[in-house]
Amino acid sequence: MAPTPSVPAQSSEPGPFVPSEQVLGYGPSGVVGYVARGTSTATKTNTPIIDIPQSITILTKQQLQDRASYSLDQALTYVPGVTVTGGEGNKDAVTIRGQNTSADFYRDGIRDDAEYYRDLYNIQAVEVLKGPSALTFGRGGGGGIINRFTKKADGETIRNLEVVGGSFGKRRVTADIGQAGSDTLALRLNALYEKSEGYRSYFQMERYGVNPTLTWKPLEKTFVTLSYEHYHDRRFNDRGIPSIGAPSFIEGFPAGLASFIPGYPAPTPYYQFFGNTFPTARTNNFARIDVNLVDLNMEHKTDFGLEIRNHTMFASYRKRYANTFPGENVLLFEGPPGGQMEIEGYVHNTPRTNIFNQTDLVYRFDMTPEIKHTLLAGAEVGNQRSASERNLSCFGTPETNLVVNCDGSATAVDAPFLNPALYLPMSYGDPRERRYTESRRRLWLPPGSDRDYEIHRHPRRRALRSFGSDLPRR
Structure with missing residues (x-):
């Protein structure tokens, strides 16, 4: 009697929650260490980088960790073609191939254009697409765009707690916890708290964030991801030091020629603050933002290979910053010995509400x-409401018995260069700008052709005094 052939034992181990060849969202694919072999940022399809006719730099999770990049400006410092600027102490601002921008920032492929400092506590990778990109991303994108890919609930078991300490009182703790609750449900939580100081006088920064994410897999090739983020950042707003140029040494130097002669940072201690400190420096100089963001992403792949993606994001930004700063270069032959400059200031509210929806249909086939x-084929619709409300500073001076006068005559005061941290009563009570804007976006990408247009509507644009006097009147 012939022996019965043995039957291989069937593995009882369940398959991965997310198939190895699939990437949730539009992030990089084929990531090994510092190398990513593909991405969806440039083309909205998972395309090998070698086939993308644009320059793209991908900072992977491993690279961000090895370089201890906790903020976006740290991550972009060594990216070719990108220069990180100061952003006036209250926002991310970069130059991409010579084009200045504080708005060409994206989160999982959707516009995240409010002006604030972004943290990377919940970021898996940062992608920099260089060159004109308005065909895919609409307004902006002249020099390129920066896309952050968030950490997803992908079913992996993650238990990560990181505590960081450093010079100038740096204290930071982050947590990353993830797990598959069942064969159809995965959870992940990222959290941050940081409170740090700096080498500049009075500087202090506090920020915290929490980002829970849930992924539901009702079918084998269907994923629904829901994410919520609350992020808060408050910091001392420091505009830096003034410059010394030709008008500083030559009295009566023609103002029209000053721009042709370079100025240089004024020789002053590295920690010296230029501005008003009454009643405290942090009362008059701060940048604060609160971000609340809800993100819903649905992905499905049919049996015949059609990929269907729908992505909706609602974001509310509450931004306010106030600053006092040197409004001119140092005048060495005016005022007390050592020279003087003017100190001025303003407070600016820039709240914004975004809602965007993207739908993409992707189909792949082999001709040979x-x-x-x-x-x-894709479409995007969105609505963005923004406000810009600015008040100038009003100072009380010894000449006015320290009485604060907001009639427009005391928006700036003289400060000695050798003692530029003033202690004068002041208020931000001189209104100069009120602008309210609504922008509607519609983008339709049919197969074989591309169209991109936007509709801007200004229901209420109001300007006070000289600011915004060039606005059209209705």
């Missing part, structure tokens, strides 16, 4: 073994 096609 050597010729492969990827078809993309």
Whole structure:
């Protein structure tokens, strides 16, 4: 009697929550260490980087960790073609291939253009797409765009707690906890708290964030991801030191020629603050933002290979910053010995509300073994409401018995260069700008052709005094 052939034992181990060849969202693919072999940022389809006719730099999770990049400006410091600027102490601002921008920032492929400092506690990778990109991303994108790819609930078991301490009182703690609750449900939580000081006088920064994420897999090739983030950042707003140029040494130097002669940072201690400190420096100089963001992403792949993606994001930004700063270069032959400059200031509210929805249909097929096609059809609709409300500073001076006068005559005061941290009563009570804008966006990308247009509507734009006098009147 012939022996019965043995039957291989079936593995009882469940498959991965997310198939290895699939990436939730639009992030990089084929990531090994510092190398990512593909991305969806440039083309809205998961495309090998070698086939993308643009320059793109991908900072992977491993690279961000090895360089201890906790903020976006730290991550971008060594990216070719990108220069990180100060952002006036209250926002991320970069130059991409010579184009200045504080708005070409994206989160999982959707516009995140409010002006604030972004932390990377919940970020898996940072992608920098260089060159004009308005065809895909609409307004802006002249020099390129910066896309942050968030950490997703992908079913992996993660238990990560990181505590960081450093010079100038740096204290930071982050947590990353993830797990698959069942075969159809995965959870992940990222959290941050940081309170740090700096080498500049009075500087202090406090920020915290929490980002829970849930992924539901009702079918084998269907994923629904829901995410919420609350992020708060408050810091001392320091505009830096003034400059010394030709008008500082030559009295009566023509103002029209000053721009042709370079100025240089004024020789002063590295910690010296220029501004008003009454009643405290942090009362008059701060940048504060509160971000509340809800993100819903749905992905499905049909049996015949059609990929369907729908992504909706609602974001509320509450931004306010106040600052006093040197409004001119140092005048060495005016005022007390050592010279003087003017100190002025303003407070600015820039709240913004965004809601965007993107739908993409992707189909891939092979015409021959050597010729492969990827078809993309997509649409985006969105609405953005913004406000810009600015008040100038009003100072009380010894000449006015320290009485604060907001009639427009005391928006700046003289300060000695050798003792520029003033202690004068002041208020931000001189209104100069009130602007309210609504922007509607519609983008339709049919197969084989591209169209991009936007509708801007200004229901109420009001200007006070000289600011905004060039605005159209209704």
